[in-house]
Amino acid sequence: MTEKITETVNRLKKAKNAAVFCHARPDGDAIGSAFALREVLRGLGARAEVMCDDEIPERLGFLCSGEKVYRELPFDVDTIVTVDVASPEQLGSLCVFADRADIKIDHHAVSKPFGKTELVIPAASAAGEIVFYIAKECGMLTHRAVNLIYAAIVSDTGGFRYSNVTEDTFDIAGELVSLGADAAEISEALIERKSVNDALAAGLTYMSMKSSAGGKLRYVTITNEMKEKYSLKDENLGECSSLLRAIEGTQLAFAIKQGETKDIFRVSMRSKEGIDCAELCARFGGGGHIRAAGCTVYAASAEEAENMVLSVCEKAL
Ligand SMILES: [Mn+2]
Structure with missing residues (x-):
């Protein structure tokens, strides 16, 4: 797995203008992972934006207030990354970009191959876990990235309650907390709070x-x-x-x-x-x-x- 991560990081380092796609009707893992990856790409010196067929849901707004997702390429891109997307259909009307994907980062057990290269780790509880390894290898675990990744994991594990939780999930969460993740605030917003x-x-x-x-x-x-x-x-x-x-x-x-x-x-x-x-x-x-x-x-x-x-x-x- 480490090799695969390094390979992905090397590819990301070559990006100058990147688009990070997440699935339509995005959840906390999709938004958290995509914006964390955007943070990593920007830290590496690339222009990067997030693309999604739907708007950021209101309850996830606290994670990326004032940010927007694009439905059309914001500029000429040289790198397309998809994250938390198991099949082209999950991109909604943006599925036309699936074949152009340079890197597909996903954690779904049933994942349909698309794009040029894949980094699929079914044992990961959330795509956020995979983005964590990438951000760590890039030295890009900023406060923003840490919170986004933590939120991604909380979201897909129902607050560390589901059967997808592993020892690695807790190890990663522990590391994120030690780096300053606002754990209680994120759990309150994603798990406890109801409209x-x-x-x-x-x-x-x-x-x-x-x-x-x-x-x-x-x-x-x-x-x-x-x-x-x-x-x-x-x-x-x-x-x-x-x-x-x-x-x-x-x-x-x-x-x-x-x-x-x-x-x-x-x-x-x-x-x-x-x-x-x-x-x-x-x-x-x-x-x-x-x-x-x-x-x-x-x-x-x-x-x-x-x-x-x-x-x-x-x-x-
Ligand atoms: Mn997910």
């Missing part, structure tokens, strides 16, 4: 929750009427199914959100060990991971949609 609407969505989820199979199955259906009543947008409703899964005794949870027309229902499903959400969602033409998957159901009413998903889930238990 008022996110909090209302959580309240609505708990208050409207239904149970089946003695509490092994928990679910909620959020109609457009409910969304309007509390001024909730779909971005506030992303955690509903995870909140239900976290309740003691729950083995399977789903949240249904009515879509842009009243006959479309988006289902998000979460499970604990032993139940394959991806397989259940595939029956409705959806898919995803074993513990987290989704699908879209078409029904005349919310009740009908709920009953369709409910019967499949009850049989799975």
